[in-house]
Amino acid sequence: MSSKLGAGVGPEIKLMLRNLRMEYLVREGTIKAVNDVTLPVEEGRITAIVGESGSGKTSLIETFLKLLPKNARIRGGEAILRLSRGGEVDLVRADESTMRRLRGRVIGYVPQGAQNSLNPVLTVEQHFVETLKNHGLWDSKSSMEEVRSVLSTVRLDPDTVLKKYPFELSGGMKQRVVIALTMVLKPELVILDEPTSALDVFSQRVLLNILDSISKRYRNTMVLITHDIPIVAELADRVAVLYAGTVVEVGDTYEVFKEPLHPYTAMLIASIPSVADIYLKRVPRPVPGEPPSLLNPPPGCKFHPRCPYATEHCRTSELPLVEPRKGRLVKCWIYSRGGRE
Amino acid sequence: MTAEVRAKSKLYLFYLDVVRPVLKSGRGVFGLATVVTMVLMATVGPSLIPLDTEIKPSMRWCLPSLEHPLGCDYMGRDLLSMVVHGSREVFLIPFIATLIGILSGMSIGLLAGYVGGKARRALTAVTDIWLTIPSFPVIFILAYVLPKSPLTIALLLSLFSWPGLARALAAEVSSLKARDFVEACINLRLGKMYILFREIGPHLVPFVAYNFAAVFVGNMTSLIGIVLLGVAPLNPTNWGYLLNQMIFTYRGLLIPNGSIIIFVLVSVFVVIKLGVVFFAQALEEVFNPRLRVYE
Amino acid sequence: MSPVASVRGVSKVYTKGVFRKRAIKALQTVSLDVPEKGLISLVGESGSGKTTLGKILVGLVMPSSGELSWLGTTVVKGGRITRRDFYLANRHRFVYVHQDPYSSLNPSKNVRSILEPVVRKYKKHLGEADRLRYIKELLEEVGLVPAEYFIDKYPHHLSGGMRQRLSLARALIVDPHLIVADEVVSMVDPSIRVSLINLLRSVVESRGTSVIFVSHDLGAAVYAAGDNPMYVMFKGLVLEFGPASEIVYRPEHPYTRALISNVPVPLALAERRVRGLDGVAEPSGEGAAAASPCPFASMCPLLDEECSSLNLGEYVRVGPNHYSLCVKAGRLPKWRPGWLSTTPGVT
Numbered sequence: 009m010s011s012k013l014g015a016g017v018g019p020e021i022k023l024m025l026r027n028l029r030m031e032y033l034v035r036e037g038t039i040k041a042v043n044d045v046t047l048p049v050e051e052g053r054i055t056a057i058v059g060e061s062g063s064g065k066t067s068l069i070e071t072f073l074k075l076l077p078k079n080a081r082i083r084g085g086e087a088i089l090r091l092s093r094g095g096e097v098d099l100v101r102a103d104e105s106t107m108r109r110l111r112g113r114v115i116g117y118v119p120q121g122a123q124n125s126l127n128p129v130l131t132v133e134q135h136f137v138e139t140l141k142n143h144g145l146w147d148s149k150s151s152m153e154e155v156r157s158v159l160s161t162v163r164l165d166p167d168t169v170l171k172k173y174p175f176e177l178s179g180g181m182k183q184r185v186v187i188a189l190t191m192v193l194k195p196e197l198v199i200l201d202e203p204t205s206a207l208d209v210f211s212q213r214v215l216l217n218i219l220d221s222i223s224k225r226y227r228n229t230m231v232l233i234t235h236d237i238p239i240v241a242e243l244a245d246r247v248a249v250l251y252a253g254t255v256v257e258v259g260d261t262y263e264v265f266k267e268p269l270h271p272y273t274a275m276l277i278a279s280i281p282s283v284a285d286i287y288l289k290r291v292p293r294p295v296p297g298e299p300p301s302l303l304n305p306p307p308g309c310k311f312h313p314r315c316p317y318a319t320e321h322c323r324t325s326e327l328p329l330v331e332p333r334k335g336r337l338v339k340c341w342i343y344s345r346g347g348r349e
Numbered sequence: 350m351t352a353e354v355r356a357k358s359k360l361y362l363f364y365l366d367v368v369r370p371v372l373k374s375g376r377g378v379f380g381l382a383t384v385v386t387m388v389l390m391a392t393v394g395p396s397l398i399p400l401d402t403e404i405k406p407s408m409r410w411c412l413p414s415l416e417h418p419l420g421c422d423y424m425g426r427d428l429l430s431m432v433v434h435g436s437r438e439v440f441l442i443p444f445i446a447t448l449i450g451i452l453s454g455m456s457i458g459l460l461a462g463y464v465g466g467k468a469r470r471a472l473t474a475v476t477d478i479w480l481t482i483p484s485f486p487v488i489f490i491l492a493y494v495l496p497k498s499p500l501t502i503a504l505l506l507s508l509f510s511w512p513g514l515a516r517a518l519a520a521e522v523s524s525l526k527a528r529d530f531v532e533a534c535i536n537l538r539l540g541k542m543y544i545l546f547r548e549i550g551p552h553l554v555p556f557v558a559y560n561f562a563a564v565f566v567g568n569m570t571s572l573i574g575i576v577l578l579g580v581a582p583l584n585p586t587n588w589g590y591l592l593n594q595m596i597f598t599y600r601g602l603l604i605p606n607g608s609i610i611i612f613v614l615v616s617v618f619v620v621i622k623l624g625v626v627f628f629a630q631a632l633e634e635v636f637n638p639r640l641r642v643y644e
Numbered sequence: 645m646s647p648v649a650s651v652r653g654v655s656k657v658y659t660k661g662v663f664r665k666r667a668i669k670a671l672q673t674v675s676l677d678v679p680e681k682g683l684i685s686l687v688g689e690s691g692s693g694k695t696t697l698g699k700i701l702v703g704l705v706m707p708s709s710g711e712l713s714w715l716g717t718t719v720v721k722g723g724r725i726t727r728r729d730f731y732l733a734n735r736h737r738f739v740y741v742h743q744d745p746y747s748s749l750n751p752s753k754n755v756r757s758i759l760e761p762v763v764r765k766y767k768k769h770l771g772e773a774d775r776l777r778y779i780k781e782l783l784e785e786v787g788l789v790p791a792e793y794f795i796d797k798y799p800h801h802l803s804g805g806m807r808q809r810l811s812l813a814r815a816l817i818v819d820p821h822l823i824v825a826d827e828v829v830s831m832v833d834p835s836i837r838v839s840l841i842n843l844l845r846s847v848v849e850s851r852g853t854s855v856i857f858v859s860h861d862l863g864a865a866v867y868a869a870g871d872n873p874m875y876v877m878f879k880g881l882v883l884e885f886g887p888a889s890e891i892v893y894r895p896e897h898p899y900t901r902a903l904i905s906n907v908p909v910p911l912a913l914a915e916r917r918v919r920g921l922d923g924v925a926e927p928s929g930e931g932a933a934a935a936s937p938c939p940f941a942s943m944c945p946l947l948d949e950e951c952s953s954l955n956l957g958e959y960v961r962v963g964p965n966h967y968s969l970c971v972k973a974g975r976l977p978k979w980r981p982g983w984l985s986t987t988p989g990v991t
Contacts, residue, residue, distance in 0.1 A: 236834070281861075281863040283862050285867065294836050296839075298803055537765075
C-alpha cells in the first residue's frame, strides 16, 4: 500500500523539498518551525500550501528562499530547484550570491502585504524601469511593450496606471502592480504569500482570475501560501496541508477535498462555514483543541492530541510520509503498517 | 492542552518576573552590580573604609595597587577612601534633584497627557521653551549666585529635570490612551484614576525609569561639573572638588602619574554612569513581559 | 418584546481638514431593531459602515442624525444625548468587543488582573474568595478550561482564539444587554472560528444577552445568524435584511446576489475552473449610475432608468421579515449562485 518516494527528481517536479528542518533559537530553547517537510511541487501548476497560525508556513518559504533571520538555523534537508535552462540547484546549500542571482529572475516572491512595499516617491512606470534595470533586462525599445502587456494581464490599464504614484491607487490595484512587477521578470517559480487577504470579495474574485491567467500565460510554477481554504479549492491544482511545521497531506485539490486522507485535513475542511452550507445541508464543525507549541511539540504525530483516531502508536512514533495512491502523500499511521483504519 | 496546575509561591513569581529577566543579560548583571555598589558605597561605605586624612608626601600620585586600589591623590591620601566618602554627596544631591524633577514632571505630564487637548498643547509650548534654555550655563551662574547649600543645589538641578520627562510622558500617555485595551477599560467605566495608574501606569514605568536614570546621570555630571569649575565648593571629598584640586591647584595633568590618577577618577565616574543606564534598560524587560522570551 | 436597542434614520458623517472641507459619509441612513435575547448578523465589506453602526448602537459613536433607543427609551436624538441619566446609568451594559485579540488586552497584566478590576466594580457584593470563584466560573463559561491553568497567564501566552474568549469574558461581567462582536473571528484561525461563534450563540441562549455579529465573512455571518436576521450593508446603507438562511436561498438584491456568487466556496470543482466575476458589471461611466441614489448602481448589471426613482429608506417587502432596498425587489430575474451548477452533489 505504501511506496517510497522516488529518490530522484522527476521530470514534472519543479521544486523538491525533502526532509527540510529549520529551527529558531530563542532563550527558552528552540522553536522547531520547519519540522521535516517533504513536498514535491509540480511544474506548471498552482500548488497551495495551507496552514493555520503556528503551522510554520511563512517560515517554510523563508527557509528555501534563504530569507531567514539571524537566529534561524537550517538543520537538514534539501530544496532542489530544477532550472528551465537545465541543471538543478539545492537552495539550502546555495550561497548568498547564487540566491541573489536566482531571486527575481528565476524565483519570484510576493510577500504578504506587498502593496505596502511600493516606493511612495516613484511612479508605477519608474518602478518597472528600476526593476528591469536592476536585473539587467531593460531594453529601451522593447521593454515598455512588455510592461504594458503584463499590466493588461493583471487587468490594469497601462495608460491610466503607469504615471500614477502608489498613493493614488487602491489596495487591490497596488497588489496587482506588485504582482506585475514580479511577473515582468518572467520567473519560473512564483511564491505568493496570502495574496488575497486584505481584499474585498469582488477584488478577490478578480485576483483569482488574474492568477489563473498568469499561470496559463506564463506557464510557470506557482506556490500559494494561505490559510483561506475556499481560495485553495478554487484556484489550486495541488494542495499541501501543513501542520505544526510538517506536511501532513499532499494531493490533487479536487481529490483532497472530495476525500481527505489525513484527519486534520478532513477536520479542517469541515470546520469552515460557507454560504454553500445551506444548499448542502452542511453544518461546520470546529477542530477541538489548539495547535501545539512549536517550542515543545508533542512526541510522535503532532496532531495526536486533537485526533479522534489517535492510538498509542501515534503518541510515540515519528511518522513516515507515505504514498497510499498515486500522487497522494500522507503522514498518518492509518495508511502505514502499524496503523488502524 | 494537558492540564497542568502549578502552585506558584509569590516568591517564585517574583523571581521569574523581576529577578531573572534582569540577570539574563550581561548589561543587566553589570547594571545591577553597579547600582548595588553605589548603594553600598553611599550607605555603609564610609563606616567600612575610614577616610584617609594622613598626608604622605612620598605617596603622592601613587598608582593603583593592592593597597590603594585607585591610587593616591596629590597629598598621598588613598583615593578610594575619598571616593567612597564623597559618594554620599555625589549620589544624594542629584538623586534628590532627580526625584523632585521626575515627580513634578510626572504629575504634569500624566495629567496633560490624559486630559489632552489645550492642556497638552500648553504644556508642550512651555516645555519647548524651557528646553531651549542651555541648562549647564544657567545652573553654573545660579550656583555661583545663590547660597551654597546642598539643598539649593538640588533644587536648582531639579529645575531642569522636569520638562523633558513631562513633555515625553504627555505624548506617551496620549498614545497609550488610544490603544484598544485602554479603550476597552474606558468603555467599562473603570475610572480615570484606575486607568491612569493601573492600566497605563505599568507601561510608563520603564519609560520613567529610563528617564530617571538619564536625568540622574545628567544631574551627577552637572554637579561634578559646577564643583569642578569651583563655583560651588561643598564637601571636600566631593569628586568634583577632588578633580578641581587635582587639575587646577596641583597641576596634576602636567605630571605623568597625575594624569593617570585623574583618568582613574574620571573612569570611576563613567563606569557608574554606564551601570545606571544599563540597569534602567534591564528594568524595561521586567515591566514589559512581551519583551521576555517565548514561554 | 421590545428591542434591546434600535436606531431610526441614523447617519454618520466624518469631516476632515481644518475647514471641514472633506466629508466622508460612513453611514447614510439606517434603521434597525436589535431583538431582545437575539443574535443578528451585520455583513459588509470594509467601508460599508458596519463598524460605525455597531459603535453607534453601543453609544461609542454619536450619530450625525437620527435616533438611538435603548430598552425602549430614546437616548440620542439629533446628534445629542437626550436622556443623560438613563444613558449614563446603562452605558456600560452595551458592550463592544474588538476584532484584534492582540491589542484589546493589556499585555502587562495576567488573566486574573485583567478580569478582577471589572469584577470588583460590577460585583461589589463579592468578597475576595467569591471573586476568585466567580472568575473561575467565568473562565469555564467561555471555554478557557481548566481555569486554574489560565488564571495567571499573560496575553502573549494565549492564542488568538483564547484571547477573544477572554475579551468576551470581560464583557460578560457587566451582565450586558447587548454585545457588539465586531470581526471577532477575523484574526483567529479558520478551524476554530466556528467554536467562537458557537460560544456567542450559547451566551445568547444562557444569559439572554443580545449579540450583533459583525463580519465581512458571509459564510461566518450566515452561520452565526442561522434563521435570525442578517443585515447586508454596502456604502453606508442596509441593502437587504431578513433571516440569513432565507437571504442565502432567495437574495432579493443584486448586490447580495453578486456577493453570494463571488465568495469562494470550499468545494472542489469538477475541473479547476476559476469562475469569472458574476453579477457585477463594469463601471460604465456616468449616466444612469449617477442618476440613482443606489450605492451599487455603478456596478449593477440590472441598472436602468427605474433605479433613479429609488428612495433611500424605502424598503420593499419580499417575504415575512425579509426586505430589500432594490426598486426591482420581488421582480428580479431567476437566479442561482454562480458556483451551484458546477458543484457536484448539489441540487
